Amino acid sequence: MGAFGRHPVARRFGEAAVTLVGVSILTFVLLRVVPGDQITAAYGTAAGDLSPEQLQALEAYYGVNEPLLSQYLGWLGGVLTGNLGVSATSHLSVLSMTAQSLPNTVELAVLAIMIGLALGIPGGMLAASRPGRARDQISQVTSLVALSVPSFLLAAVVSSWLVNTVGWYPNGEGYRTLSEDPGLNLQQMLLPALVLGISIAPPILQTTRAAILTVRSEDYVRTARAKGVSGRRLQVRHILRNALIPVVTMSGLQFGFLLGGALVVEQIFAIPGIGRQVLLGLEQKEYAVVQSTVLVIAVMFVLVNLLTDVLYRLVDPRVRVQ
C-alpha cells in the first residue's frame, strides 16, 4: 500500500470495501441459518407432495444443491461483473428491479429528510432560545411523543382519518413514478414522507438544541456579541452555522437509514421501494434478491457517509485545515 494506503481518502475506501464484504458474508450466512428455503417458501406444506426427483429438479433450479462456498463465490463473482442475480418470482434481474425501486426510495428519503429538517432545525432553535422555559418544554415533549409513536401506527391513524373525513387516499391508485405522473406521485409520496419526516425530526431537533446551547456559550460568540454583532446575524452566522456540524452528522445518518428503505412505511403505503424489495425477497427466500439488494443498500450507506464527510468540510473550515 505504502504512501497511498496512508492517504485518508484511500484508507476510507479500503475500510468501505472491508465493510461491504463483511455485510455480504453476514447476509449470506443469516439467510441460510433461518429455517426454510426457497422451495418451502414457494410450495408451503405442499412441498411434502414433491417427489425426490421433483425436489432434485427444484434444488438445481434454485441453485441450492451446490456447496455453500461455491454459492457465495458464484454470487460474488456475478456481483463484481455487474450481475446481481435474477428473481425466480418476477423473472427480472435484480439489477433492473433495483433500477426501478431505488429511485422511489431515494425520492422518499429526500422528501422525508426535507420534512425532518424543516421540523427539526427550527424546533431546535426555538427550544434553545429559552432553555428550560415553556417553549423549550413544549418542543421537548412534542419531540418525545413524535419519537415514541411507531410509524406504522401514525401511518394507519393519519390515513384512515383522511379516508373517513375527505375520502382521500392516493396510495390506493396504482403507483406512478415522478416522471410518469408528477401530480399523483407527489400525492402518493406525501403521507409516507410526512410519517417518516415526523419520525426523524426529533433526533434532529434534539441535536440542534444541544448544539446551539453549546455553541452559544463559546468564547467566540461572546466576542462577537462584544463586538456588537447581534440579532439575526449573530444567530445565523455565528451560532447556527457552527451548531450545524453535529446536525449534519445526525442528518447524514438518518438519510442513510432512509435509503436502506423505510420498510414498514413502504409496505403500508404500497411504495415499490428498495425496502419492499428486500422484504419480498425474504418472504420468498430469494437469496440472490436479498443478498444483492442488501449489498446495494450497504453501498448507499457507505456513500452517504463519505458525502457527509465532504459536507463537513464545506460547513466547517477547520476540518479542511486538518
Added chain:
Amino acid sequence: MSTQRRHGHRTRATLATALAGGLLATGLAGCGSDGEQTGDANGTLVFGISADPAQMVPWTATSTQSIQVLSQIYSPLLNTDAEGVPEAGLAELPEISEDGKTYTFTLREGVTFGDGSDLDSADVKHTYEKIIDPASSASSASYFANVAGIEAPDPRTVVVTLKQPDASFVSGLTGVNTAIVPSDVDAKSLETKPVGSGPYQFKSRTPNESITLTRNADYYAGEPGAATVEFRVIPDEQSMVSSLKTGSVHMAIFDNPVTAKTATSGQTESMTVDSLSYHVLQLRATSPTLKDPNARLAIQCAISRQDVIDSAALGAGKPSGPITSPEFRSDPEAQPCPEQDLDKAKDYLAKAGKPDGFTLNLMTSQGLYSTAVDEAQNIQAQLGKVGIKVNVEALDSNAYVERWLAADFDAAIAMNGGSSDPNTMYSRYFTKAGSFNKVAGYSSPELDKLFADGIATTDTAARKPIYEEISQHLVDQAAWVWLFTPEMYVVANKSVEGLEERADASIATLWKASVS
C-alpha cells in the same frame, strides 16, 4: 437499519397459502351462458391482492394470489359448479369404462388460446404429460399418480388410462393447477407471458405493483363483463381497506372479520362465503404423549369448538368434522364429544392413566393466516381446565412449514386446504402410504382398506357411506381434533355488478362481473 430501529411490524397475508389447496379444487363455474352485462362494457375492474403472485405457470401455482390471477387466464379441462361439484368445462364430463380404468373426454369445439391457436387434444395431452414429468416440479403431479397413459386419438378426444380405478381423478382436473397450456409454447416463456384460454388474456405485469389482463372476447363460456382486470398489489390490510373505501380498488377478499367490517361502508358491500379448507388441531398419535387414544379423546372432549371460533376467529366459522367436500361433508356433531364435556374428558384422562393431566407441546404459525396464534392460546386455556398443560410455540411461517414437513411436533394448529373429493383431502394423511402420513401420525389397517374401497368405487352414492365410515373412524380415534371451517369475506364496491355468489372464495367466475 431503519427496520430494526423502528418498530417491527409484520403484515399478515390476507389469505393463507394453506388455503390454496381449497381453491385448487375449484375451477370455473357456470359455462354456456352469457355473463350479465349491466355495467360499462369498457370498465376496468381493480382487484386488490396482498402479495405479488409467486408462480405464473399453472401447475406450479400454490399461492392464493397465483391461483386468483391464473384462474382468469387459464381454463381447466373441467369446471366446478357454485357448490364445488365437477361439471363440464373445456370437455364434457368423461365417459368411464366398466372397469373404472379408462376415462374418455370429448373436447368442446372452437376453443382457442389467447395467441389464436386452437385448443385440441394434443394440448391436453401435452399439459398432463408436462405435469407428470418430474422436471416440471408440478404441485399437481400427485393427481396423476395413477395415470398409466394419455392418448389423443383425434383432435377432440382425450383418453386417459389409469393403473387402477381412481374415483378422485376427475376432481383433480378442475383446478388451475391442471389448466391446459398450449403445446406449441415453451413452458419457460409462460413464466413471463402466460397464454391460456380463460376469460382474460395477460397484458402486462409490473412486479410487486400490478398485473393487467384484457378481455378474451372469444371466451368459450361467454363474453367477460369488464374490459380490463387489474390485480393490484397492496400488502397492508389497512391500506387495502382505505383503497376500497375510496373506490380505487373495486374488490378484495379478507379472512379477518374485523377488517372486512371496517372495509364495509356506503360504497362497498361485503359477502360472506364458506371455505372448503378447515382449521384443525393436528395430534400426532405416534408421539409418546398422544399414543393412547384416550389421551387424544380427552383433548377432543375438553375443547369447545364454538369457543375457539368465537374467541380466535371472532365468530367467523362453523364447527366442522373431517370432510368438507360438499357431496361428502361430515356431520360435525357425529363425534364422541360434539360439545365440550369436561367430566368425560377427565374420564378419558383417568383411562389413559393420567388423571391429573399431562403436558402437551403445541406448535402454531405466525404469518400464514391471521387466527393461528389466537387458536393456540384459546386451546391452551380450554385444556388447562382439565389439567392438560399446553406449551405454545409460535413459529415464523417458514420455520413452521419446515417442522411440519419433518413431522417434528406433538401437536400443531393448522389450516389445511379442502377438496371436492374426500380421497384427495385425506388419503395423503391417513393411509400408510400417504405422502403426509408421517405428519398426520395416524394410520390403521381399517382405514387403509376403507380408502382403497372409496377410490375403487366410482359411483358417488356408493362412495358416501364409505367416507362416512372413514370420518367416523377418525373422530372416534381422535386422530386429530377438527375445529371449524372458516368464513371468508368478499368485499366489493357497489359499482361491481353481476358478481356470482359462490359457496367458496374462488374468483373463477369473476368474468361474469362488470364495473359501472
